[in-house]
Amino acid sequence: MTLLSTHRLHKDFGGIVAVNDLDLNIEKGFITGIIGPNGAGKTTSFNCMTGLDVPTSGQVIFNDIDITGLPTYRINRLGIARTFQNLRLFKEMTVFENVRVAKHRTSSAGNLQKDSGLWLEKLGLWTYRDERAKDLPYGLQKRLEIARAMATNPKLLFLDEPAAGLNQTETQEIMELIRSFRDSGLTVVVIEHDMHLIMNLCQHITVLNFGQKIAEGSPESVRNDPQVIEAYLGKEDHAAR
Ligand SMILES: Nc1ncnc2c1ncn2[C@@H]1O[C@H](COP(=O)(O)OP(=O)(O)OP(=O)(O)O)[C@@H](O)[C@H]1O
Ligand SMILES: [Mg+2]
Structure with a gap:
């Protein structure tokens, strides 16, 4: 069952297109990963789904409610919470x-x-x-x-780089924590550059590049996708761990 979806979600800042007609489907009860190079639009897409940025166009639907452009406190009351990269x-x-x-x-x-x-x-x-x-x-x-x-008390939790700046032990603890949230019924969406975390935690991964979705699927399929390797994994050697 889909808990949250975006439909042609679009955000530009002046001339910069940060999120480009993005269609996302977040499945209830799963951990979804969002990956992609720096500046790919990961954080901006979170911001558009949690009320920090108002989308230029497109829609965000949560639990069958159109939450596009609602202020953060209202989105939070409906059951979405988040953490911040900074x-x-x-x-x-x-x-x-x-x-x-x-x-x-x-x-x-x-x-x-x-x-x-x-x-x-x-x-x-x-x-x-x-x-x-x-x-x-x-x-x-x-x-x-x-x-x-x-x-x-959210139904959906967005985590923007929860492991950034953490050592290996701390990262492991955060992974166990996220897993325990999922096991208790929470739906989680996580942005990370730590591929060990992403590949071990997520059932589903969406890959962004220049604001667009370039691939999505299981960790296995994403890891072996030539386009993903070209745009992200290969270049930055994230897949090594
Ligand atoms: N408030 C803003 N004003 C102008 N440009 C912005 C703003 N926020 C983001 N951008 C631009 O939008 C693009 C997407 O940025 P975003 O922060 O969403 O990327 P990201 O995928 O989260 O990158 P990172 O992995 O480095 O965190 C970038 O080109 C960024 O410079
Ligand atoms: Mg970011």
């Missing part, structure tokens, strides 16, 4: 406050404290709850972004 935490706030602010939109005041604590515990951040977000090591700041997104 972290967007409230740096001066504590770890606990960062999650509580996110939860505020979805919880009644009564269980706000409890639910925020729950997500911090699940993500291994409870011991850091009173530290300021900016004082956490980078790997934990990335976890905090995930905790904050999950605290809004």
Whole structure:
């Protein structure tokens, strides 16, 4: 079953076409990967689906609702949460406050404290709850972004480069976390340059280049697609691991 789809989604910035008539289908209950070279339009397509950018044209349909151009808070309330490639935490706030602010939109005041604590515990951040977000090591700041997104109780989670800047152990932990989300019924879409993560986690992969979809399918089919190798895998040697 399709949870989210885009129809000829298009975004340009002045003369630059970032997303070019993109048709996407995100299947419910799966982990979908989005890969492609720098500047391919991966983040912009996320932005168009989560209300950060207003598409120039085209449509975004989530759960049979047309969400094209809706503001982020409304899209979030409908059940879509995300993390950012460049972290967007409230740096001066504590770890606990960062999650509580996110939860505020979805919880009644009564269980706000409890639910925020729950997500911090699940993500291994409870011991850091009173530290300021900016004082956490980078790997934990990335976890905090995930905790904050999950605290809004999404049906669909977009992750923009969750493993970037993490070491191998941290990357492995993030992979297990994403898998556990999927196993509990969440639908996940992940942008990554880490091919080990993409190939091991995703059931379905979409490849973008110059804002367009150049291939999609199973990890196996994408890995062996000559066009994908030419545009991305071969050149940057991502497939080696
Ligand atoms: N706000 C903006 N204003 C102008 N141009 C933009 C803006 N955001 C993105 N672009 C351009 O749109 C294109 C797509 O960028 P985008 O960030 O979506 O790529 P990406 O696939 O996420 O790349 P990366 O792997 O480096 O994160 C690029 O040419 C980028 O410079
Ligand atoms: Mg990006």
